[in-house]
Amino acid sequence: MRILIVDDNASMRKVLAALFSSLGHQVVAALPDGSAVESTVQQTAPDLVCLDYHLPGRDGLSILRAIQTMAPEIDVVFMTASSEAGIEGKAADAGASGFIRKPFGQEQIIAELKAVEETRKLEKASAQRAASGGAARKGRRGTAVIADDNGSVRLVLKALLEESGLQVVQMVSNGNEAVVAAKAHQPGLLCLDVNMPVMGGIDALPLIKEASPQTAVVMVTGEADKTMVAQAAGLGAVGYILKPLRPAYVEGFIRRLFG
Template sequence: MKILIVEDNASMRSLLSTLFKSQGHTVVGELDNGNSVLDDIHRLRPQVVCLDYHLPGKNGLALLKEISTDYPDIDVVFMTGSEDGEIEKLAADAGAAGFLRKPFGQKQIIDELQQISALRQQAMATESTAGNAAATAAVTAKQVPAASCGRKASRTAVLVDDNSSIRLLLKGILVDYGLDVVGQAANGEEAIHAAEAHQPSVLFLDVNMPILSGLEALPRIRAASPHTAVVMVTGNATRELVQQAAGLGACGYVVKPVRPAYVQNFLNKLFKR
């Protein structure tokens, strides 16, 4: 994979560059501040950005949000030495594909890259199989009641997330599982329409989205598609959020960064496999 390193510590940049090259990856650039990151991404076209949190010029979290919006096909591994537990949740909700807390070992970063590489290959295979029809699925979605969290007669799904790379990742996981992804949406309002139109057996619903959040849209989704099982997707699965979502009819939740094994285990329980 082609990797861009954004890290203000020269020793860390050198260590990461040497490690990545030893694993067969190509380091397309090394930056020591956040000022020109987006311009360099446009110029260098990396597949993965290793992004530090504390940077001169612009902090990594702000950059992560911009990368996720402008370059949704790029995977970001977010790195920080901060002990603040909220940062991991914020990074996940902003679209980070991986998270590393310093100091980390070589095996941790290698494992993160292997996971990302495997998911990219899975997503490419899914897109190849689905063809152009999959690209037109950016329609909308609808919602479900808590009583519908059991076995479903159909095997259809709708994906709702404002980050297209997360939708692509989830789609690959669900298609491999045997579900037919019949619709996608990027905000809560679109989600309601998509759920009503498709009446899916399961709908994955992001919590933090523009126009209508997942929690705001959830009751209307339930009303529009009462037999749909709604699964919340979030980087911040606090007890309060989980209880609120359950009270509104969600069947469960998936924590970002999304991991295929967890989603598959959840689906096994949902479909009584």
């Protein structure tokens, strides 16, 4: 993969660059702050960005959102030593493909890269099948709608659902659109992000169940706190999928749900 490193610690940039190079990846640039991230992304076209949270001038979350807006196909591994409550969930909801807490060992970053690579392969295969008019690899299990305000999450989740044998008939970005899509398609599955603009997943859930009672609604979230899980279950959700999305986790969930 082509990798861009953004970290204000010179030693960390050097260590990561050496590690990635030893694994056969190409480090296209290493930046000490977020001031030139967008221009560097445009110039170097990385596959993955290793992004620190606390940076001079701009924090990593704002940079992550900017990257996802301009190029949702780029994976971002979010790195931080912060003990801030909920930061992992915030990064996942913003579209991070992976999360690493500092200090970390080489095994952790290697495992995270492998997970991202595995997901990228499935996403690429799904896009190629769609371009050629091909069907999902496995036996069809029905139709699905995806509701998430993050473009990269929608793309990854579409690939994982199709790999599991579901036909994704529509992808939307807020709860209002999810209700309309549920009524129009009556899908077997609807993946519903918890945090979305206009209308969030919890507010949309009862309206979706009213519009399409037979649809199995699965919440998608970066942080599954007990209150949210209980509330969603009480409103009719059949479970939840955690971000960052991982193929084995999603496939296992779909297998348990549909048999």
